Amino acid sequence: MKIEIWSDIMCPFCYIGKNNFEQALQKLPFKDEVEVEWKSFQLDPSLDPDKTQNTIQYFREKKGVAEAQATQMLSQVTQMGKGAGIDFDFEKALITNTFKAHKLLHFAKKHNRSNEMEEALFIAHFIEGKNVADPEVLVSLAEKLGIDKGEAIKAVTSDELDYEVNQDIQEARNNGVSGVPFFVLNGKYAVSGAQPVEVFENALQQTYKETVSPFKDLSGEGGASCDADGCSI
Template sequence: MKIQIWSDVMCPFCYIGKRRFEQALHHFEHKDEVEVEWKSFQLNPNLVTDPTININQYLADIKGITIDHAKQLNDHVTQMAAEAGLTYDFNKAIVANSFDAHRFAHLAKQHGLGAEAEEVLFKAYFTEGKNIADHETLAELGESIGLDKDEVAHTLKGNKYAINVNQDIAQAQQLGVRGVPFFVMDMKYAVSGAQPVDAFTQTLEKAYSEWAAGKPAKLDIVEGDSCEVGGNC
């Protein structure tokens, strides 16, 4: 059974949702029959990378709220992340356009390292304060998961995999995806947002039972905490 996950590197709920989904999948009886594919999505495709912008200021600007309110929201998400076993450090986070990070992820997917790429990208952005738009940084991340550093650098110099990123985004639009993370199981059931582990477990079981029985697909969506297009989380 195939599970496709649309996400953006700079989406805080995507990393949380990833970890909760992994917890559900780890205990899923039929996990060996599940194939997971990560898909690209951009919350703010026009964002200009600027390491001088504080993440709280960025959130305040896109939501039209005060910096104090933005900090409170980020503190709340940091607590959610901690409960999922993740460490967020928004004081170090660098506001960056994620397009090249997605191209990097597609390169990694070609080498069977798609999941590993997503993990190091999320950790680099939310925990380590690295610039995920910087090509040297991405080359180093690639090397850390087993990719050839020179191949990563060469790939990012051109436009390779740009069409793959755009195809993923177009497919998401066709499905009516308005925010991420967005988990699609057997093109039949969708979990939108960082749902509790139990929600992932229930949807996994339902999707698998119908997949195993060969029932036709009809997309049914379960909603949860997510980030919307425009970067609004």
């Protein structure tokens, strides 16, 4: 069963959603049959990759939110994060353009390390206060995951992966996705937002039952049939 997840590195609800989704998945007997693919989405592609600002400043200047209101909002998100096992540090988090970070994520996907890279990027941004638009920061994350430094430098500084990132963004737009996180379950169902663990658990069970698990036989006994060994009446 395949799960596609659209997210952005600077979205705290994407991090919360990731943790809740993973907690739900660990409870299910078919967890080893699930393939997760991380997809790129940019909440604010207009941000300058050569500049950073703190979260309060961003809300005040870009979103027109008063500082007191922004502080209250971030306090609420921090509490939500604790419930998902995340210690957000919004005082350290640096808001910047995340396009290069998404290129690194696509590069990690080629090394089967996309989930680990998604986690590393969230930690770097929300907890360690690192600039996820800085190629040196991104390359160091790749190295920690055992990915070749030279290849990582090329991935984040060249335009080789631009098309793949933009394709994810366009696919989201074509499907009417305007906010993240957004989960597509085996191409059949969707779950939007940082839902509680129970919601993800139920959605995964339903999707698996309807799209992956063997057919439930409603025919009863006595029907004539044939198989590889012959026919029976």
